[in-house]
Amino acid sequence: MVHVDPHEAGAVPAIELTGATKRFRTPSGTLHTAVRELDLTVAPGEFVAVVGPTGCGKSTTLTLVSGLEEPTEGEVRVYGEPVSGINGHVGFVFQQDAVFPWRTVLSNVMAGPRFRGVPADEARERARDWLSRVGLSAFEDRYPHQLSGGMRKRVALAQTFVNDPRILLMDEPFSALDVQTRALMSDQLLELWAGTGSSVVFVTHDLDEAIALADRVVVMTAGPATVKEVFTVDLPRPRSVEAVRLQPRFVELYREIWASLGEEVRITRERGAGRAA
Amino acid sequence: MPLETAVAAPAASRTEVRERAARNRKVGVYGARAAVLAGFLGLWEVCSRTGVIDPFNFSQPSRIWDQIRQWVTHGTAQGSLGEQIGYTLYEALTGWVLGVVGGVLLGIALGRVRFLADVFGPYIKVLNAIPRIVLAPIFLIWFGLGPASKVASAVVLVFFPVFFNAFQGAREVDRNLVANARILGASNRKVTLQVVVPAATTWIFTSLHVSFGFALIGAIVGEYIGATKGLGLMVAAAQGTFNAAGVYAAMTILAVVALFTEGLLTFAEKRLFRWKPADAGDGR
Secondary structure: OOOOOOOOOOOOOOEEEEEEEEEEEOOOOOEEEEEEEEEEEEOOOOEEEEEOOOOOOHHHHHHHHHOOOOOOEEEEEEOOEEOOOOOOOEEEEOOOOOOOOOOOHHHHHHHHHHHOOOOHHHHHHHHHHHHHHOOOHHHOOOOHHHOOHHHHHHHHHHHHHOOOOOEEEEEOOOOOOOHHHHHHHHHHHHHHHHOOOOEEEEEEOOHHHHHHHOOEEEEEOOOOEOEEEEEEOOOOOOOOHHHHOOOHHHHHHHHHHHHHHHHHHHHHHHHHHHHHO | OHHHHHHHHHHHHHHHHHHHHHHHHHHHHHHHHHHHHHHHHHHHHHHHHOOOOOHHHHOOHHHHHHHHHHHHHHOEOOEOHHHHHHHHHHHHHHHHHHHHHHHHHHHHHHHHOHHHHHHHHHHHHHHHHOOHHHHHHHHHHHHOOOHHHHHHHHHHHHHHHHHHHHHHHHHOOOHHHHHHHHHHOOOHHHHHHHHHHHHHHHHHHHHHHHHHHHHHHHHHHHHHHOOOOOHHHHHHHHHHOOOHHHHHHHHHHHHHHHHHHHHHHHHHHHHHOOOOOHHHHOOO
């Protein structure tokens, strides 16, 4: 993997958030700040993992990049263009199941190209190609409820990758899976991603997963979220998620990043306890 | 092979025992059901024959049966029995289809477009608050004695439950599914047609079951108030000649018709919801 330095002069970053702030009006009428003054740059082809305490606003950051939500203040740019509405180059893998339960596996993967006006035959061909890459060719006629959680997630990956996104946003995609399936899925994700050259922003609360997958790990503060610290993961690629965990450098990085992240987790927990009391 | 059977024998016999128990239980349930029906009808028959209840008011099963047989073989005063059933079904079905189409279209439109919901919401609530069955006499004045007035009362009865369910269904579509469709490239129209409509069908179908019953009620009440044909008219005519057996007989025929159409709907639902897990789909 060619590693591109995001701060290199002249390179247009894939994603650029500058001073992005997002406030929501809660049902009780008060303003809730989810993201505050967030600056983040992601280079083309870079894999960035975002870690932070639960509920700090990591997911909101992704919805800002995807165009599902607009920032209250600040600016979000994708390949130099300000984000307004959904960007066709963006793919999004959701935390919960978001495959369409009334469509078969094949039809689910075809959905993206069909929505974009690709003829059915071509869409079917592309969908079959991606289904074989995620190893689900034999299941194309099944409905999602007939699959396991891991298989549904693979459908979601194929459904996203079939659109050839230049930017891939992933919101704790594997958090609902069991530990073994999660490791397999992580490896599969790295494999799928390796060929595409797309940029990935991967939100997770699992630091192991973040280090194993990413080029850089961004630590967020307790909510409202803003970037606290950024760590470069200098582990060689291609990586195998299980093997990389055993490397001394991995442990070193883990200790370093956890020192930063742990503090924010503690702040969040103390706040939660204060609220509960 | 002998070894295998020897090992498998106790397990197999245990499965067999369980299967037999399940079968026995099923037979028991059906038997008990039949016994309840027979007991009820028998008690009714005996009570009216011995004069415990007045057969003139309460009739008796044998007379009701005779009445049905007479209608089947000799026709009713209004024409053949099949024609009466056909009329009522025609009115109910037409009203049901119109009410369902209107309810679904409006429900989804208002569920999707906030502005429409804000404007029309209060009016629909007011209309829904009117006890709609009292509209039947008005429809009789407007549309005459023919099927149109019955269709109209069926429509107003069917429309509201279907509308509210479609509206709710369109509102409560999983936000993740909508967001996913939009990211994948769906336009607003495609989100409505390919995400909201299929997601709302579960809600809509629940209302279809109930609302077909309402359509029948609308048709029958309309016929009862004034008509030239139909099961409701038969009830009214039987009542007018103090023929209690006739009223019960018409009711029995109605129940059979309603059960039959309910069965058809359940069949259609099973075909349509193949994508649903079998255990979660059935609300019973």
